[in-house]
Amino acid sequence: MGASLIFNLLVALVWVFLKGEFNLVNLVWGYILGAGILFLFSQIPPGKVYTKKILGFIGLAMVFLVELYKANLSVLKVVLSGNTKPPSGIVAYPLEVKSDWGITVLANLITLTPGTISMEVAPDRKTLYIHALEVDDPQDVVAGIKESFEKRVLEVFE
Amino acid sequence: MSEIIVSIFILLGLLMMLAAAVGVLRLPDAYCRAHASGMSSTFGAMFFMVAALVYFTVQTGTFPFKLLAIALFIFFTGPIGAHMLTRAAYFTGIKPWEGTVVDDLKDYTPPKR
Numbered sequence: 231m232g233a234s235l236i237f238n239l240l241v242a243l244v245w246v247f248l249k250g251e252f253n254l255v256n257l258v259w260g261y262i263l264g265a266g267i268l269f270l271f272s273q274i275p276p277g278k279v280y281t282k283k284i285l286g287f288i289g290l291a292m293v294f295l296v297e298l299y300k301a302n303l304s305v306l307k308v309v310l311s312g313n314t315k316p317p318s319g320i321v322a323y324p325l326e327v328k329s330d331w332g333i334t335v336l337a338n339l340i341t342l343t344p345g346t347i348s349m350e351v352a353p354d355r356k357t358l359y360i361h362a363l364e365v366d367d368p369q370d371v372v373a374g375i376k377e378s379f380e381k382r383v384l385e386v387f388e
Numbered sequence: 389m390s391e392i393i394v395s396i397f398i399l400l401g402l403l404m405m406l407a408a409a410v411g412v413l414r415l416p417d418a419y420c421r422a423h424a425s426g427m428s429s430t431f432g433a434m435f436f437m438v439a440a441l442v443y444f445t446v447q448t449g450t451f452p453f454k455l456l457a458i459a460l461f462i463f464f465t466g467p468i469g470a471h472m473l474t475r476a477a478y479f480t481g482i483k484p485w486e487g488t489v490v491d492d493l494k495d496y497t498p499p500k501r
Contacts, residue, residue, distance in 0.1 A: 309411035341467030
């Protein structure tokens with residue numbers, strides 16, 4: 231209560247300084263704006279501010295771009311090679327992420343990188359079924375995704 | 389100068405999409421083909437976006453934020469389409485081709501909705 235009142239007054243003062251003229255109109259208008267901002271931010275529960283995870287998010291984006299590049303090259307190789315009979319397969323992937331957002335983001339990242347498509351999430355949310363274009367060893371497919379995506383998705387979205 | 393850069397990116401995007409089309413024709417089954425078409429909606433679209441970004445930035449002098457929104461929409465909708473297509477294909481009984489190495493979905497029954 232007290233902290234938000236002080237915050238509100240500070241916003242009003244900042245507004246006055248930005249306007250460059252100290253009068254009642256500016257002060258009241260700044261106070262009203264501050265109240266609006268406070269109301270908007272009150273919807274976010276404390277401690278759940280995303281800025282704490284911004285570094286993890288940037289890391290995830292970078293890893294995604296690298297994986298996207300690698301995956302496109304490998305699919306390109308299969309498509310343009312003389313032998314277009316890749317050892318494809320559907321692999322059960324044990325999920326570590328639990329939340330709705332985590333599973334959604336992970337499944338979408340997997341599908342976005344060519345070469346792997348997430349096909350189905352089991353109702354108990356413990357398995358994700360992935361179709362992979364090149365399965366040399368199912369364990370390798372699982373380990374690759376765990377290493378690149380899931381670790382970081384866990385960091386950011388759980 | 390900017391025209392050359394724009395042309396190169398458009399060419400790269402076109403080559404990516406051509407490769408994706410070739411892949412759709414050459415790969416053995418519906419599931420593998422979905423991977424090939426994925427190339428066009430990721431790298432293909434990305435190269436075009438970069439080309440448009442350079443072009444409009446040079447032309448108008450401002451950074452076209454709308455293009456970032458378009459790229460975002462493509463990245464959201466593309467995977468959902470691929471996911472739904474392969475999922476629908478599998479549960480309506482289209483068998484993976486005979487060279488498939490593993491099929492962990494074989495013993496799985498989709499929940500009734």
